[in-house]
Amino acid sequence: MSAANKRDFGQTGNSTDGKAINMQADLERILFDEKTILRRLDELAAQISADYHDRELTVVAILNGSLIFMADLLRRIPLPLKLDCLSVASYHGGLQTSGEVIFRQVAPPDVAGRHMLLLDDILDSGTTLNAIRKRLETASPRSICVCVLLRKIKPRTHLATADYVGFDIADEFVVGYGLDYMERYRNLRYIGVLRKEMMQ
Numbered sequence: 001m002s003a004a005n006k007r008d009f010g011q012t013g014n015s016t017d018g019k020a021i022n023m024q025a026d027l028e029r030i031l032f033d034e035k036t037i038l039r040r041l042d043e044l045a046a047q048i049s050a051d052y053h054d055r056e057l058t059v060v061a062i063l064n065g066s067l068i069f070m071a072d073l074l075r076r077i078p079l080p081l082k083l084d085c086l087s088v089a090s091y092h093g094g095l096q097t098s099g100e101v102i103f104r105q106v107a108p109p110d111v112a113g114r115h116m117l118l119l120d121d122i123l124d125s126g127t128t129l130n131a132i133r134k135r136l137e138t139a140s141p142r143s144i145c146v147c148v149l150l151r152k153i154k155p156r157t158h159l160a161t162a163d164y165v166g167f168d169i170a171d172e173f174v175v176g177y178g179l180d181y182m183e184r185y186r187n188l189r190y191i192g193v194l195r196k197e198m199m200q
């Protein structure tokens with residue numbers, strides 16, 4: 001069997017110089033395995049489906065972090081929803097938010113008169129979600145709610161809240177299941193805490 005055909009839960013890959021890379025070895029510990037994540041998504045999806053069953057729903061997913069979360073969550077919601085994506089940058093690939101949120105699209109999505117559910121990977125300082133919410137309010141949706149896969153338990157200077165939360169976590173840097181460090185680890189099937197020595 002070729003390496004590509006193996007179902008590799010350690011998610012070993014090949015570096016450009018041919019050496020095997022084991023992304024799991026870069027983690028201090030795994031926080032949520034795939035089964036746990038998907039079980040929680042079943043619950044979140046049931047809650048969202050019940051809340052929006054009689055409303056015109058537009059989901060706005062924030063790229064790139066919410067991509068995998070969005071794909072798994074939306075397939076569990078049997079409503080005639082619309083989907084849009086928004087691409088922003090606030091971390092510039094590193095650990096700390098820069099405080100500045102850069103929108104890659106010029107025009108906001110067409111959500112006038114519709115109920116909007118914003119999807120993001122993680123609520124950390126709240127800078128990103130605050131800026132996005134402000135921007136999308138100008139597009140006149142009927143309502144805006146926020147759904148995040150993870151929420152860090154920490155004091156926030158921004159008044160950013162989430163209406164739907166997958167998991168509350170400690171204030172640690174996590175990767176996997178869409179979340180990155182320097183654009184790596186997004187394709188891990190699980191979520192884990194990145195070892196400190198992997199971050200400069």
Ligand code: IMP
Binds near residue numbers: 065097126129
């Ligand atoms: P905030 O503006 O500080 O809330 O940060 C929002 C963005 O920063 C998220 O959408 C993530 O892309 C990124 N981020 C924050 N914390 C983490 C983390 O622990 N791991 C990976 N990315 C993170």
Ligand code: MG
Binds near residue numbers: 065091093179180
């Ligand atoms: Mg990121």
